[in-house]
């Protein structure tokens with residue numbers, strides 16, 4: 378276990394640019410093979426194997442390709458990308474450069490959320506230094522490879538973290554998700570093959586090239602290898618960014634952050650799941666409870682319905698409005714929560730709401746709508762005694 | 773707007789479009805520039821940008837209306853955005869909200885009469901371990917307490933005073 382507020386993370390143990398040097402000294406397929414062997418999976422939440430993604434983009438035809446670093450970090454309760462960008466920006470740029478080399482891209486774009494505008498001057502100066510040191514720009518490390526990175530700002534829309542919405546936004550459109558397929562790896566930014574990776578994924582990729590796939594595989598589980606950063610907030614003694622191996626149990630994690638008396642924990646942010654105390658033995662891994670790293674702890678006094686309401690308000694506001702299940706479903710669920718709060722919801726209506734949530738999961742166009750009912754559904758499932766037949770609370 | 777002002781603005785936008793490559797991908801950076809400098813994107817600005825990038829003004833408007841950090845209505849010099857998402861909620865954002873409304877004398881969604889402050893809600897700012905969190909323009913404040921609200925507002929006022937003073941001196945020189 379490592380905690381960002383207590384000392385350096387594993388990222389600090391990797392020699393700067395070792396990964397980049399190692400990558401450029403090798404053939405492209407070898408570099409991809411190393412990443413694939415490491416088992417690295419996307420740290421942005423969806424967990425897509427990074428080696429596969431790079432391989433697809435590398436194999437896609439076309440001279441012009443792009444590497445996009447997803448620094449939109451908008452999932453409620455997530456802030457580990459901010460910590461990485463503040464403390465280890467070189468590693469992220471290094472990861473992007475490596476990705477550029479393996480897929481044959483010359484341009485990289487960081488899509489930085491508007492809320493992190495204050496990081497911009499520091500990031501720009503790191504980029505300038507990298508250019509000065511021959512780590513970006515023309516003929517990187519004298520290996521005849523050209524690559525440069527620019528930073529673009531978001532403008533306050535959570536949905537733009539979804540990779541196709543992000544691309545729409547970069548192209549100067551409303552951040553409305555596209556249908557997939559086609560996937561960005563063949564039809565991405567300005568219709569060119571594009572790799573979109575999370576900040577943390579890129580940083581680990583650089584570490585893997587520096588330390589080797591075996592080193593990374595030495596942590597975590599068979600299906601969820603390696604280390605992972607967790608953003609821990611809510612009712613605990615020591616909130617902050619933590620590094621744990623994948624596969625850690627929820628109970629262990631809570632013990633480390635000082636949240637022994639938690640009654641439930643939201644894993645994966647607003648779009649994740651609410652796990653009750655009786656399931657704290659479960660593990661955080663792609664094969665069990667998956668997450669982009671957000672852990673929000675709820676203490677014994679918390680009103681779960683109020684929490685569900687907060688999440689639904691979030692989705693109601695952030696839905697892009699393109700498709701009906703999400704645009705109309707979220708306000709409907711929110712209205713349902715209000716009825717429950719007032720103690721005016723029949724069991725039959727609650728069942729209708731649950732059915733609506735399940736429909737939203739399958740019928741929504743993008744991940745936002747598909748996951749927006751999760752929190753509500755898991756709270757209704759695990760805390761029925763708390764939500765039915767309430768007497769209205771004095772507000 | 774005076775004719776000369778319009779001309780100056782058009783010229784500025786033309787230079788901006790050149791700098792960003794005069795294509796659709798330049799739209800967001802141009803709008804962000806305008807928003808930062810003028811606190812909103814006026815109908816006239818949208819028209820000029822549309823012409824420069826060869827797209828319909830309605831397109832530009834639809835982009836402006838999509839993003840929370842862009843808008844066609846003038847906002848205050850200082851935009852105060854309080855996070856209302858879950859972790860800040862657990863950390864007591866409601867009290868901060870009330871204090872902000874009291875100290876600024878406006879409800880959420882409004883701008884003070886002197887055009888100094890706009891008070892808005894924001895969703896998760898990525899500061900969840902140190903909530904309640906708020907943004908004032910690009911600046912982040914964490915662990916905000918009701919007492920600190922007053923300090924933050926005064927800090928902005930002082931900064932604006934300093935800024936205005938410097939501008940005056942520059943003009944005199």
Ligand SMILES: Cc1cc2nc3c(=O)[nH]c(=O)nc-3n(C[C@H](O)[C@H](O)[C@H](O)COP(=O)(O)O)c2cc1C
Nearest residue numbers: 419420421447449450451538539540574575578744
């Ligand atoms: C609504 C929504 C918001 C998302 N927000 C982010 C985000 O802020 N950062 C991120 O890295 N991925 C986000 N994702 C996931 C991206 O679509 C994409 O899977 C990810 O950037 C791929 O990178 P990775 O494979 O390295 O994780 C979001 C997905 C959805 C559906």
Ligand code: SF4
Nearest residue numbers: 697699700703743746
């Ligand atoms: S699911 Fe929601 S956010 Fe996604 S496309 Fe549909 S309306 Fe937009």
Ligand code: FES
Nearest residue numbers: 855860897899900
């Ligand atoms: S919940 Fe307020 S900053 Fe994340």
